[in-house]
Amino acid sequence: MRKIPIYILSGFLGSGKTTLLKQLIQEEQRKNKRIGVIMNEIGKISIDSNEIPAEIPLCELLNGCICCSIRGRLETQLLSFIQEHSLDAIYIECTGVAHPIEVLEACTSPLLVHEMYVKNIITVVDSLRWKERTRMNLRMQKLLVEQVKYGNIIVLNKTEELKIKETQQIIEDILHINSDAYIRTVNSEGDMDALLINNTRSVTVQEHETCHSQNDLHIKTFVYDFNYAVQKETFENWLSTLPSTIYRIKGYIQFYQDPNVYLFQYSYRMPEYIKQPMEFRKTLVFIGEQLKKDEIRKELAQMEYMCSKQERLQAMLNV
Numbered sequence: 001m002r003k004i005p006i007y008i009l010s011g012f013l014g015s016g017k018t019t020l021l022k023q024l025i026q027e028e029q030r031k032n033k034r035i036g037v038i039m040n041e042i043g044k045i046s047i048d049s050n051e052i053p054a055e056i057p058l059c060e061l062l063n064g065c066i067c068c069s070i071r072g073r074l075e076t077q078l079l080s081f082i083q084e085h086s087l088d089a090i091y092i093e094c095t096g097v098a099h100p101i102e103v104l105e106a107c108t109s110p111l112l113v114h115e116m117y118v119k120n121i122i123t124v125v126d127s128l129r130w131k132e133r134t135r136m137n138l139r140m141q142k143l144l145v146e147q148v149k150y151g152n153i154i155v156l157n158k159t160e161e162l163k164i165k166e167t168q169q170i171i172e173d174i175l176h177i178n179s180d181a182y183i184r185t186v187n188s189e190g191d192m193d194a195l196l197i198n199n200t201r202s203v204t205v206q207e208h209e210t211c212h213s214q215n216d217l218h219i220k221t222f223v224y225d226f227n228y229a230v231q232k233e234t235f236e237n238w239l240s241t242l243p244s245t246i247y248r249i250k251g252y253i254q255f256y257q258d259p260n261v262y263l264f265q266y267s268y269r270m271p272e273y274i275k276q277p278m279e280f281r282k283t284l285v286f287i288g289e290q291l292k293k294d295e296i297r298k299e300l301a302q303m304e305y306m307c308s309k310q311e312r313l314q315a316m317l318n319v
Contacts, residue, residue, distance in 0.1 A: 004082060004088070004116040005088075006107055007024070007120050007122060008092050008094065008100055008103050008104065009091065009092065009094060009122050010094050010103070011096065011123050012129060012140075012143070013095075014248045016124050016126065017124050018048040018051055021037070025037070029053075033089060035089055035090070036056070037057070037091045037092075038061060038074070038081075039059070040060075040061045040062075040064075040065065040093065040095050042063070042287065045062065045285060047250045047283075048250070050263075057084075057085050061073055066094065066098065075112060078090065078115075099143070100151060101146075104150075121153070122153045122155060123148055123153070126157055126158055128158050129144075130144065131170065145177060148181075149178050151181060152181060156171070156186065158186075159185045159186070167185070220289065221286065222285070222291050222293045224283065224296065225282070226253065226282035226300075226304060229255055229256045229304075229307050230255060230307055232258075234306070239266065239271055244269075245288050246287075249266035250263075251282075251285050252264065252282050252283060256310065262274060263276055263280075
């Protein structure tokens with residue numbers, strides 16, 4: 001009986017998992033492979049799922065982490081996938097605070113072992129965050145190490161921001177933690193096929209540190225819905241004041257006197273804007289520790305109020 005391979009995409013918040021997933025899907029589609037995707041968010045809404053092609057069977061598992069609080073839902077969805085679709089592979093994009101071994105355990109339950117198997121755990125490492133990881137709290141540092149330790153393929157992202165010696169040091173760090181890992185950089189030559197077929201060691205359940213997102217790491221999420229646009233300069237000045245305990249912001253935003261809607265990504269204090277070809281609900285999702293939700297809500301609402309006031313004044317002048 002043919003078993004369906006599962007690829008687990010692991011990596012900390014903002015490391016670049018969704019971008020890599022899109023590249024892997026393109027490679028699979030080039031080979032006429034039928035792919036299913038499961039995306040997990042610890043918050044109540046998903047942003048990254050909009051990046052997945054419409055023809056790909058997709059399941060969003062929200063409001064929890066598949067390595068702990070909603071583990072049973074992952075098993076149910078995997079069974080549903082194989083019953084409803086004829087698939088050649090399944091990709092699971094974990095939350096940024098998931099432990100890959102605990103996701104692996106969920107994929108190897110008695111209900112699933114005869115139907116599918118985990119072929120690769122692909123861990124995406126944000127090179128900038130890794131370089132500065134000692135500034136994070138000890139639990140977060142431990143999670144970063146655990147994600148590297150149990151990935152049989154390690155993809156280094158954002159190495160173009162580093163000197164060659166710094167990248168070499170990161171590779172040495174990773175090999176010290178995981179000597180069997182196959183390592184490549186996102187901006188190196190070579191197609192995605194190596195990540196699909198390479199399997200330098202068997203993927204099995206091992207003893208590991210417990211790093212559940214909500215029970216141990218105290219990760220929280222907060223959703224803010226916009227009613228109005230905001231001034232870009234004011235927004236960016238505000239971003240520069242955010243504490244380092246906010247690890248990730250993502251969503252859709254619109255700026256004053258700009259008709260476009262932008263996909264907004266923020267990690268490691270670096271904002272990114274991508275103009276969208278269609279309208280999306282303007283929402284931001286915050287992920288981090290010690291989230292001061294009321295303060296964030298008040299400050300963003302004030303930005304909206306100032307822009308709405310300017311719009312009303314402009315409308316009065318145009319009468």
